Amino acid sequence: MASEFIGWSDEALLLEQAEAEGVGDAARRDARETFVRAPMADLCDALAADFGPAHVWHLHRDPYLWRNQCAELEVADRVGLGVRLSLAGLAVWGGMMRLAPSQLAAFRQAVLDSRSGPRLARAVATLVRGGWTIDGDTMKTAPRGVTPNHPRLELLRHRHVVLRRDWPVGAWLSTAEPLDRVRKAWGDLGPVLTWFAQHLGPDPRRRG
Numbered sequence: 001m002a003s004e005f006i007g008w009s010d011e012a013l014l015l016e017q018a019e020a021e022g023v024g025d026a027a028r029r030d031a032r033e034t035f036v037r038a039p040m041a042d043l044c045d046a047l048a049a050d051f052g053p054a055h056v057w058h059l060h061r062d063p064y065l066w067r068n069q070c071a072e073l074e075v076a077d078r079v080g081l082g083v084r085l086s087l088a089g090l091a092v093w094g095g096m097m098r099l100a101p102s103q104l105a106a107f108r109q110a111v112l113d114s115r116s117g118p119r120l121a122r123a124v125a126t127l128v129r130g131g132w133t134i135d136g137d138t139m140k141t142a143p144r145g146v147t148p149n150h151p152r153l154e155l156l157r158h159r160h161v162v163l164r165r166d167w168p169v170g171a172w173l174s175t176a177e178p179l180d181r182v183r184k185a186w187g188d189l190g191p192v193l194t195w196f197a198q199h200l201g202p203d204p205r206r207r208g
Contacts, residue, residue, distance in 0.1 A: 007177070079196045095161045095163055099203075120152075
């Protein structure tokens, strides 16, 4: 049964800071499960009614995952949300990733469209003004057939789009405040993720 999310204790960041060879130590793995992963699972359980169930990553003897406790959920094919606890603090993100070629083509066509394109541009601009960062793999030049002075060129250069927001480590992590911040942040991503879900279409590689 899930517990109420009450934040991460000081032990969580101490374990994150520990050397990654601790992945092979059963006692340290158990401690990390208790102080790092379990609170993340509680946070995601508290958000599930609003956003759906999330996958909370296990260690799998991966040094990166020792220092970064992540959780992700998919809202549509190749469109998702995420949250990560690390020594830097807490980060949330959402966007479109690992697109099939047909999805990338659909994305560019929708961005070029005179109605749907400006709608996405406005939604992204609103997030950036609110403190979000736009990341993602981009082309160095305009896609074929797109003029270099296109008003939405920056979006068109993206092969995938991820919007991210970060908060530094602080005493707030040991309270229930992370739950409120993640809930609001994921909610703020709604217009952009809805746009992606409406225009990308399914990933044909998943059919079968």
